[in-house]
Amino acid sequence: MSGADPGRPAIVLRGVSRDFETPGGATYCAVRDVSLAVAPGAFVSIVGPTGCGKSTLLNLVAGLLAPTAGQVEIGGVPLAGLNRRATYMFQQDALLPWKSVLDNVGLGLVFAGRPRDEARQAARAWLDRIGLAPFADRFPAQLSGGMRKRVAMAQNWAMDRDILLMDEPFSALDVHTRQAMETELLTLWTGSSKTVVFVTHDLEEAIALADEVIVISAGPASRVVARHVVPLARPRDLVDIRTMAAFNDLYGTIWASLRGEVLKSREAGQAGGVDA
Amino acid sequence: MPEARGRGRGGAVTLIAWQVGVGAAVLGIWQAAASAGLIDPFFVSRPADIARRVGQWVVSGTIWPHLAVTLEEALLAFVIGVVLGVACGFTLARLPRVSQVLNPYIRLLNALPRVVLAPIFLLWFGLGIWSKVVLGVTLVFFVVFFNTYQGVRDVDRVLVDNARMLGASESDLIRHVFGPSALTWIFSSLHTSIGFAIVGAVVGEYLGASRGIGYVISQAQGTFDTTGVFAGMAVLSIVVVIVGYGVSKLERWLLRWKT
Ligand SMILES: Nc1ncnc2c1ncn2[C@@H]1O[C@H](COP(=O)(O)OP(=O)(O)O)[C@@H](O)[C@H]1O
Ligand SMILES: [Mg+2]
Numbered sequence: 309m310s311g312a313d314p315g316r317p318a319i320v321l322r323g324v325s326r327d328f329e330t331p332g333g334a335t336y337c338a339v340r341d342v343s344l345a346v347a348p349g350a351f352v353s354i355v356g357p358t359g360c361g362k363s364t365l366l367n368l369v370a371g372l373l374a375p376t377a378g379q380v381e382i383g384g385v386p387l388a389g390l391n392r393r394a395t396y397m398f399q400q401d402a403l404l405p406w407k408s409v410l411d412n413v414g415l416g417l418v419f420a421g422r423p424r425d426e427a428r429q430a431a432r433a434w435l436d437r438i439g440l441a442p443f444a445d446r447f448p449a450q451l452s453g454g455m456r457k458r459v460a461m462a463q464n465w466a467m468d469r470d471i472l473l474m475d476e477p478f479s480a481l482d483v484h485t486r487q488a489m490e491t492e493l494l495t496l497w498t499g500s501s502k503t504v505v506f507v508t509h510d511l512e513e514a515i516a517l518a519d520e521v522i523v524i525s526a527g528p529a530s531r532v533v534a535r536h537v538v539p540l541a542r543p544r545d546l547v548d549i550r551t552m553a554a555f556n557d558l559y560g561t562i563w564a565s566l567r568g569e570v571l572k573s574r575e576a577g578q579a580g581g582v583d584a
Numbered sequence: 585m586p587e588a589r590g591r592g593r594g595g596a597v598t599l600i601a602w603q604v605g606v607g608a609a610v611l612g613i614w615q616a617a618a619s620a621g622l623i624d625p626f627f628v629s630r631p632a633d634i635a636r637r638v639g640q641w642v643v644s645g646t647i648w649p650h651l652a653v654t655l656e657e658a659l660l661a662f663v664i665g666v667v668l669g670v671a672c673g674f675t676l677a678r679l680p681r682v683s684q685v686l687n688p689y690i691r692l693l694n695a696l697p698r699v700v701l702a703p704i705f706l707l708w709f710g711l712g713i714w715s716k717v718v719l720g721v722t723l724v725f726f727v728v729f730f731n732t733y734q735g736v737r738d739v740d741r742v743l744v745d746n747a748r749m750l751g752a753s754e755s756d757l758i759r760h761v762f763g764p765s766a767l768t769w770i771f772s773s774l775h776t777s778i779g780f781a782i783v784g785a786v787v788g789e790y791l792g793a794s795r796g797i798g799y800v801i802s803q804a805q806g807t808f809d810t811t812g813v814f815a816g817m818a819v820l821s822i823v824v825v826i827v828g829y830g831v832s833k834l835e836r837w838l839l840r841w842k843t
Contacts, residue, residue: 372745395749402746406764406841415760416750447841467750 316384317345318471318503319369324378326364338364340529341378344522348470349501353514355566356524357573362507363399365524366473369505370396382471394471395464399479401456403448409459410435410444416467434462438492454485458492465496472497472504479508490517491546498543511566515540515558516549523565526573534565629811637815647800647819654797655823657713657785661720662778669725670770673732674758683733694730698722699787706792716793720784724777731773735766768842771835775828782824 325340339361346352354362367373368380371391380387382394395416403412411418414431418424435441438458448456457477464472478486494517497504508514514521515538523533540554549555611631617623618630625633641647676683702719709715739762747761789798797816804812 370749372749390748392751396746398742398746400740400742402742404743404747404761404764406839407760408841415747418760419747419751419753419756447843449841449843463750 316348317381318348318350318383319346319505320344320381320384321365321368322379322381324365324368324375324380326361326368326373327376337529338527339368339524340531342530342532343378344532344535346503346505348503351497351504351506351517351519352522353518353520354505354507354522354524355509355511355514355562356530357526357570358509360524360527360569360573361530362509362524363475366396366475366505366507369471370394370473372396391471393469394473395467395469397460397464397472397474397477399476401448401460403456403459403463405448407447408444409440409446409448409451412448412459413462413466415463420467430466431462434466438462454481454489457481457489461489461493461496470502472502474504474506476508477506478513479510486513487546493517494544494546511559511562512550515555515562516544516546521562523562523569526569526576533569534562536562536565625810626808627810629814633811634814634818637811638818641815641819650795650797650800651819651823653713653795654782654785654789654820657716657788657796658720658778658781660713660717661784662724662781664717665721665724665777665781666728666770668721669728670732670766672725673729673766674736674762677733677736677762678754678758690729694726698784702787702791705788711792711794716785716788716796716798719788720781723780723784727773727777727780728770731769732766735769736762738769739765768839771831771839774831774835778827778831779824782820786820 321342321344324342326338328336328338330336342365354365356362364373368375369382369387369391371380371387371389371394380391382391404415407415410428410431413434414422414424414427417427417430422430432441432444435444438461440455440458440462443451443455448459451459460477478489481489490513493504506514506517511521518538521536521538523536524530525533536558538558540549540552540558614628615631618625618628638647676686698719701722702715705715705718709718743761743765744757747757752760785796786798786801789796790802791798793799797820801813801816804810804816
C-alpha cells in the first residue's frame with residue numbers, strides 16, 4: 309500500500325444516505341445526505357449522540373453497508389463491496405476466541421496468502437512493539453480487556469492499510485488504560501501517513517487525538533452539523549493536553565454545537581448521550 | 585465445574601471416590617436384595633452373575649467377534665452421519681434461502697421416530713451390516729446437522745465482519761471462523777451422537793442379524809436368560825464409557841481456548 313497521495317482526498321462521501329427497514333416494515337433513515345472529504349494522512353474524529361449513525365457512517369466507508377443513495381469514494385475510486393484499503397477496529401471484541409494472540413495478530417496476513425510461518429514472524433514483531441510478546445500463546449479469554457484491545461490494534465496495524473476506521477475502540481476501558489491506548493495509537497500513527505477515522509462519543513477524546521472533529525446531529529436522518537479544526541500542536545501529551553487553555557476553549561466551542569444535538573436525542577427518548 | 589477445579593487434586597480424588605461409591609452401593613443393594621429373595625433373580629439377575637458372564641465371554645473370546653461387528657456398524661454410522669451432518673449443516677447455514685425452503689421437511693424427517701424404520705431398512709438393505717449402519721446414520725445425522733447449523737448461525741456478526749475486513753474469503757471464513765465455532769456445538773453433541781450410532785447398530789441387530797451384541801441380547805432374551813441380556817448391556821455400557829472418555833479428552837484439547 310502506497311500510503312498518502314496528497315493530490316486527492318483519501319475518503320469522500322458524496323450525498324450519502326442510508327435507510328434501514330424497521331421490524332414494523334417502516335423505513336428508518338439513519339443518515340441523510342452526508343457529504344464530507346478526509347485528507348490523506350489526517351486524523352479525524354466523529355462525535356455525536358448515541359444512536360445518531362456514527363457506526364453506520366463507518367460501516368459505509370468500510371463497505372460493510374451499501375449506501376441507499378449517494379456514493380463513497382476511496383482514493384478517488386467509487387467504492388463497490390468491501391473497502392480493501394481500510395481496516396476496521398470494532399467497538400466490540402472481534403478477536404477469534406479460538407486462536408492464540410499470535411495467530412490473531414497474523415490473521416490478516418494469512419488471509420492475504422502469506423505462509424503461516426511468515427505471518428507468525430510478522431505478528432511476533434508487532435507483539436514486541438506493543439509489549440505483548442510474553443502473551444503470544446495465550447487465548448483472548450485469558451487477557452484483560454485492555455490487552456485484547458491492544459491485540460486488536462496490532463491485528464489492524466499489521467495489515468499496513470492506508471485507512472484505519474475505529475469505532476469507539478476504547479470506550480469500554482477504564483480511564484488509565486484508555487489514556488495508555490490513546491497514547492499508543494498516536495505513537496503508531498505519527499509519521500505513518502495513514503488516514504484515521506475515529507468515532508467516539510467522548511468529546512475530550514475526540515479533540516485530544518484528532519486534527520479535525522466532525523459533529524453529527526441527533527437521529528433520525530442525521531447529517532454533519534459542524535466541522536472543527538483542532539489547532540493543537542503535535543506531538544501531544546495526552547496527560548496534560550486536557551488542562552491547556554486552547555483545549556478548553558475548543559471544547560467550549562464544539563460543545564456549543566454538540567449540546568443541542570445531545571438534548572434533542574434525549575428528548576427523542578434515546579438512551580445515553582455524550583460524555584461531558 | 586469451577587468449584588471442583590478450584591479444590592484441585594484432593595477434590596478430584598474425593599469426587600472419584602464418591603462416584604465409585606454410588607455405583608458400588610447400587611450394585612451391592614441389587615446383589616443383596618436378589619440374594620435375600622426380595623427381588624426375583626429370574627427377572628433382574630444378580631450383579632455377580634452378570635460380572636461372571638461377562639468374564640466368561642471375555643476369557644473364552646466368544647464376545648469379541650460380536651463386539652467387533654457392532655463397533656464396525658456404529659463407527660460407519662457415526663462417520664457417515666457426522667460427515668453428512670456437517671456438510672449439510674454448513675451448506676444450509678450459508679444458504680439461508682434454501683434452508684428456509686427445506687425447513688419444514690427437515691423438521692418432518694427429524695420428528696419421524698427412526699427406530700420404527702428399522703424393519704423397513706432390514707427389508708431394503710438386508711440382514712448384513714448396512715441396514716444397521718443406515719439406521720444409525722439417520723439418528724446421528726440430525727443431531728450433528730442441527731448442531732452444525734446452529735454453530736454456524738451462532739457466530740457473532742462482528743467476528744465475521746472483522747475477518748472480512750482483514751481480507752477473509754468465503755473459504756477462509758469457513759476454515760477460520762465458522763468451522764471452529766461449529767466445532768464447539770458439534771462436540772457438545774458428540775456424546776449423544778456416539779450413543780445414537782451404537783443404539784442404531786444394536787436395535788438393528790436385535791431385530792434381525794446373525795452377529796453383533798444386539799443379536800447376543802436378543803438370543804439371550806429368547807431363552808429368558810436375563811443374565812445374558814444384562815451382560816450384553818454391560819459390555820455396551822463399558823464400551824460407551826471408554827469411548828466417551830476419549831472424546832472428552834479430545835474435546836478438552838480442541839476447546840482449550842474456552843476458559
Ligand atoms: N441493521 C440495522 N437495522 C435497523 N436499524 C439500524 C441498523 N443499524 C443501525 N440502525 C439504526 O440506525 C441508527 C444509527 O445507529 P448507529 O450507526 O449504530 O448509531 P451510533 O453508532 O451513532 O450509536 C440507530 O437508530 C439504529 O437503531
Ligand atoms: Mg455505534
